[in-house]
Amino acid sequence: KRVGYAIVGIGKLTAEELIPAARTSEHAYVAALVTSEEDKGEAFARAFDLTGEDVYTYGDFDRLAERDDVEAVYIVLPNSMHREYVERAARMGKHVLCEKPLGMNAQDAQAMVDACREAGVLLMTAYRCQYTPEHWAARDAVQSGQLGKVKLLDSIHAQVEDDPEAWRLKKDLAGGGPLPDVGIYSVNIVRFVLGQEPEWVFAALHQPQDDPRFREVEESVSAMLGFPGGVIANILTSYGAVKTTTLRVLGEKGSVLMDPAFPYQGLKLTLTDEKGELTPSFPSYDQFGLEFDHFAQCVRRGQTPWTPGEEGVADHIVMDAIYESARSGQRVKLQPPGKADAFR
Template identity: 70%
Template sequence: MSLKPDLPLPEPKTRRVGYAIVGIGELSADELIPAARTSEHAYVAALVTGDVEKGRAFAQALDLSDDDVYTYEQFEQLKDREDVEAVYIVLPNSLHREYVERAAKMGKQVLCEKPLGVSADDARAMVQACQDAGVLLMTAYRCQYTPEYWAVRDAVQSGRLGTIRALDSINAQVQDDPAAWRLKKDLAGGGALPDIGLYSLNTVRFVMAEEPQWVFAQLNQPQDDERFTEVEERLSWMMGFSGGVVATCQTSYAAQRVSMLRVLGEKGMALMDPAFDYQGLKVTLEDQEGQHQPAFPSYDQFGNEFDHFAGCIRSGQTPWTPGEEGVADHVVMDALYESARTGQRVDLKTEAGKDLFRGQQKPQLPEG
């Protein structure tokens, strides 16, 4: 968890934003806590966990004390911690709403892992709670804070690829532990879709900078596999956009690991493969000038998230991926499940316009 030598040095701790990490699972341990060590504008000030001994071990590695470790029952004690300005909720999906609302009541700024909740109504309540409390809510869509994704988006939005004709995306991996919380409907809200399929859904919306007008989906939930007694194993779907553009997406919890995004235009093509990994993202742009693979300086996806939200806290500006961006994805996911259940296309009440649910504070990213 040492600082990477080619990353900028952080600000003094007195100017950085202190975060409490709520939940020390695999993502927090392997990605978030190390990322905070590379952050320029943020640091971990406290940990909230159900395993106090584990929390103390991480606290020691972060040069924190045992007093900086809290149980979930002690969560409200963070209210008196002036150095804890924000919380990062990294819990099973069904617990997001509870802890976002509890954090908002304490006046803490909130960064919440995706998906924001387990339904559109759930997510809307979270947004309302933060608005009522006068605190910021950011949905942790790490992909929108990476230069590779912006390279694809810019190629689309600038017209470099010509008129966009179609998009396709796949995100699949094997979830082989039947006891995993992600396979429990009351904790996850669904299966592959809200976990890994959401990357395809959100990225297509981000690249197109607009909302889908309709969706059509087919779901598979094998009854002879103990892993999928409660949630879907895979979902295939289409999303229709303005101008007749259709995005075709697939996600699976029982297929060889693949993460891919492809955008086909009249004059060019953009390919990300791998597209959704934590490291090693690769972009290929092909247009009338030939093929190009942009390269970018070293960075940490989660460090970019920490820093963006910290900057918004200091400036008071709305994050690029606020709670409303999380709600928008839940609206589409709810429609996808409805389509899969009924076998019918579901039309969405879509307003025209670009980036309807994103903030004005765009992320600062390394240039290629």
Template identity: 45%
Template sequence: MFQESSAAAPEITDLEPRHDESRRQFINHAGRGLLAVGVAGALPLAAAKAAAPDAALPPATGPLDIKLPPLEADTDPKGADPFNPDAPERRVGYALVGLGHLTLNEILPAFGQCKHAKAVALVSGDPEKMRKVAQQYGIKPSSCYSYQTYDQLKDNPEVEVIYIVLPNSMHHEFTLRGAKAGKHILCEKPMANTAKECEEMIAACKKAGKKLMIAYRIQYEPLNRAAMKLVRDKTYGATKLLQMVNCQNQAHDQQWRHKKALAGGGALPDIGLYCLNTTRFLLGEEPTEVSAQIYSTPSDARFKEVEENVTFTLRFPSGVISQCTTGYGTFNSKAYTVHAETGSIKMDPAFPYHGLRQERVHAPNGKQLKETPNDPMKNQFALEMDHMAECVRQNKTPYTPGEEGLQDQRIMEAIYQSARENKPVKLPAVAKLDAFRGEAPTDEEA
């Protein structure tokens, strides 16, 4: 039991900061008085008084950004700045459509690292699972919808963006319905199963006056963006060759990715798309020719409808050649290397959700140097959702709009054609750099 000391404690008159006094000044000032108190129990009392909220504290005005002085010396790596999210009422509300692995394991948790976005509604075909998820994330029962009642999102003013996380074949339908409901659309990749479906999705959103963004998270991730800037700035001279690999071993569970009607294809649109899109992102150019080969193990039940392995080569106007390999039946490998005149940039791993690593090798003054920059460890889903939210608030075109997804779909169709015909396929020339991209994410977002 706590007992008061019989010794008289010195009087402390400055236990709360004055309005014109910073926290650091207050701590320094109060600390001198606390040192004189000793161990008579005044420290817990002082801490409690200092932590007590001021009932008369007026709401903050203007931006909520908070700045703190650095804790590190100039010679040490700098810590992160304060998180500084928007107030909840200012964040853009998202409806999540589909409650599979990606939504539950990555997207919903990522809202905890969002500054401008929040989850406010769910859409699922499994009401019991949706009920549990809604309770976990504090989403109102009235903001939970089935695929049949999806169109009622139009009556929910909290929802500004619909994030479609469904099998590929369903992206088209739910984008069209979402645009008709008057909501902006963030759609997972691949955008759709055919170029025609992509064109219709773009047209529907334009007709509704709503934004359409494709979730190419790699284009928002800091290490990949740093690689892109090194390539574009020709830091190691002109890029000559790229090697891209994205392979994994799929479970033998007859998942929807093994059904052509749902997936549109196999390894190519699911994971090979990262090789294609990242090549285009790094260079800013569009390929003028593709050549490809496809092979599936005949005895493997997973690949009765969709392809197992695809290798394809992209040729670009600048002369760059990108060799890409993707597969559904091999040990996990997700990496790429940029080979330039005086150096190389390697990302290994390059495409997972977490744990990315970059290595740069070059030889200034004839001495080879190897650099491994720190991974900022930004959540890729939070970055892309915050970018979409900023585009909604500031009326900007997303960096990866529907046109970006359409271009990938057209190139993938040419890759399939090349493999069928066993010969290269020419593509329309595109002179402009970043021809299908919108406004780049801000430094804060990246």
């Protein structure tokens, strides 16, 4: 039996990606929608072959408790609303898939993890890149030793955000600027390919005084992450620079280049080692479909997802340290992993 999801928030991602993705899913289907605008909800309901009865407003979100066919809730709201809806879903006994960034900061995200654990429900952070064959091939090349000892990584995720009214530019709604929105992909993927947590962070940011878009949040961030054994990763993110998504890993004997690294489709991976250069091809897939399926199977089997809430907390720990370093001008040392208790 497929797992029924309620999608909360019908914005761009839901409309353009999740609707088509749900149709490709083998183990999941959309059973209900939650939105503020009922008309919009009903139009989308028809697209999912649902009826008006399956459309809920934020106000009646808690009525989903009566819906046994809704086993999982997928939170696709502005970042500041994630925690409230994750906690309300957990209280109803629903498993929760939550968009990135998990929360507004590490403390907020840890509270979400705790709420789900106490309620006995699963929590997954929607890190779509950790489900692609290209990112797994990059990780395998790094962790198998094919590149020799890894020394350096760099990753860029930049794009132009030109709507000064966008919620993404409001600190109270987004938590920050490009860092928690797109830079998070770079933070997440360097941790993923190395399979390690950084020991220290050193960062600088730029927030132009004369641009109304950046009254509340930064325009650009440059961060250096120090990993065990002297491995250094550089991360660049911006809302003011041309769309760029890359990952590069340099070892003693070989390298990985992904360009582009983070789009929904058309990822390109080039592996270079002592034998030469290879650009492998992979069967096509839908990243959101893979996430729907993975979490549905976890729900069925009672298994922890590959990217649980803790994975969202881990990125917040790094991002909090990036902001702290940019503020203080100092290198920030991180607690060894597994010390999440420090945030309570």
